Amino acid sequence: MSNTTYQGNGIHNVLFLHYGGESLRGSEHCLINLLSNLDRGKINPVVICNRISLCKRLVDIKVKAIKYHIPQVTIEGRNTKLEFFKWIKSFIFFSKTIRANKIDLIYSNSGLPAQLGFFMARYSQIPLICHIHAPHSRRFAWMWLFKYADRVIFVSNYIKSTMVEKVTFSNTTKVVYNGIDTVNRFFPPNKHKTIFRESLGLSSDDIVIGQVGSLNYLKGVDILIDAFAKIKTGHNVKLVLVGEGPEEQNLKELASRLGVKDSVLFFGYRDDIDNYYKYVLNIKVLASRFEGLGLSIIEAGACGLPVVGSRCGGIPEVIEDRVSGFLFSVNDTNELAEQLSELIRNPALRKKMGKQGRSLAKQKFDLMTYVKNIEHEITRLL
Incomplete structure (x- = not known):
């Protein structure tokens, strides 16, 4: 369905978008784990995120990370954000980033970045994947446009069942459980220190x-x-x-x-x-x-x-x-x-x-x- 060009070296460039708080929490750690272990012979990740703390961790694992504000056009009572000017500015910046890095696919690691990511994917004629970590309201599924992603991934059956009751997704949805390193990090101690x-x-x-x-x-x-x-x-x-x-x-x-x-x-x-x-x-x-x-x-x-x-x-x-x-x-x-x-x-x-x-x-x-x-x-x- 995409007009992407398969790279001669067999590597696809994927733009990961992430919006989060300053502290590294579940969705951030899942992204770090993923990018630390991706087969770089197949996928070359580039990340745009809104927090320097995450950027630093990604640079440590040799991932190109760009700190940039991801704007919102969101109506939510006191938390309403109508960042139209910033949205247009970001659209231009993202377009240049996609061209400069020859991006083949956009991967939104939460719902909010999909709002900009959806238009960028359609403008650039490349696919969009959205990874959903929380059961957003029906309004946000529409407003952030992730219901239109080419693939929607949910972290649990609970999240999926909750979301599909609220909206009809345009394309394939799938549950992929988060994974942890049970070999090198999370394992029972040999001795109690x-x-x-x-x-x-x-x-x-x-x-x-x-x-x-x-x-x-x-x-x-x-x-x-x-x-x-x-x-x-x-x-x-x-x-x-x-x-x-x-x-x-x-x-x-x-x-x-x-x-x-x-x-x-x-x-x-x-x-x-x-x-x-x-x-x-x-x-x-x-x-x-x-x-x-x-x-x-x-x-x-x-x-x-x-x-x-x-x-x-x-x-x-x-x-x-x-x-x-x-x-x-x-x-x-x-x-x-x-x-x-x-x-x-x-x-x-x-x-x-x-x-x-x-x-x-x-x-x-x-x-x-x-x-x-x-x-x-x-x-x-x-």
Whole structure:
């Protein structure tokens, strides 16, 4: 369907578009993992994104990355953005970038960049793929034009089923689960390094519950703190929160009000989250009010941890209830507290569930399977 010219050296140039926050989160890490492992003998990536933090990481893995504002024409109450002048300016810049880099396909790593990407693809007569990480509203599916992409990829069956109920997609849709590196990064430790715990003020005897992710309302960290305060198992149980976000101060005040501030530790954003899974946590929790998939659960499971997650979004696709972990009803702090108490009391159960979580991660969320699936979706359009 495209008028692209197959490169003489057998390599296709693909322009990846990404719009995100300054912190590197799930969609950013998935993009980094993908571009780190793409077969460069087939696909040469070029990236335009709006954040310097992501650009720096991409340059580190030898990907050409350009920081550029991706404008919006979006009607959303107070957050309405009608960046018409910037949109026209960007259209010109993107056109030059596509010509200069002989781009064969545009890959939008979220819905918003597809708004500009759609027109660029049609103007340049090249295909557009859109990778959807969240269940956008019907209005955004139309406004950002990703319903018209030549291929739409969803991160979970939940996201796909939610979206296809809202709009009719013009072309093929597919679910491709995110993948993680279970070989070189996320794997159970050979030995439990107590020195890492000690550097954080934790003892080898502490039973540590943890959540890794943004400190915002949707991640449900307040639910976890509330449940933690209900646990009656002694003073050697700690709660570790790895991440940053707008709710941090409110969460600290909540821990203080509930009388557990000395047992709830905030460590901020960390790049070495694999070390926390391997050497700090005994139990991993994701108490989200909404979650597209739940990448941190997969990572923790791959490291041999039992996982507990809310029964929402794509989380039931990554936790096999009462096998690799527990599922609890959203906002149900009593149910969560009961599940955590059971895991605290039963180290054998923790070990058994962790082993199952490792097996599930390898079978269902393998990084190279993810990369090959994305490569296939790209090359089949060229």
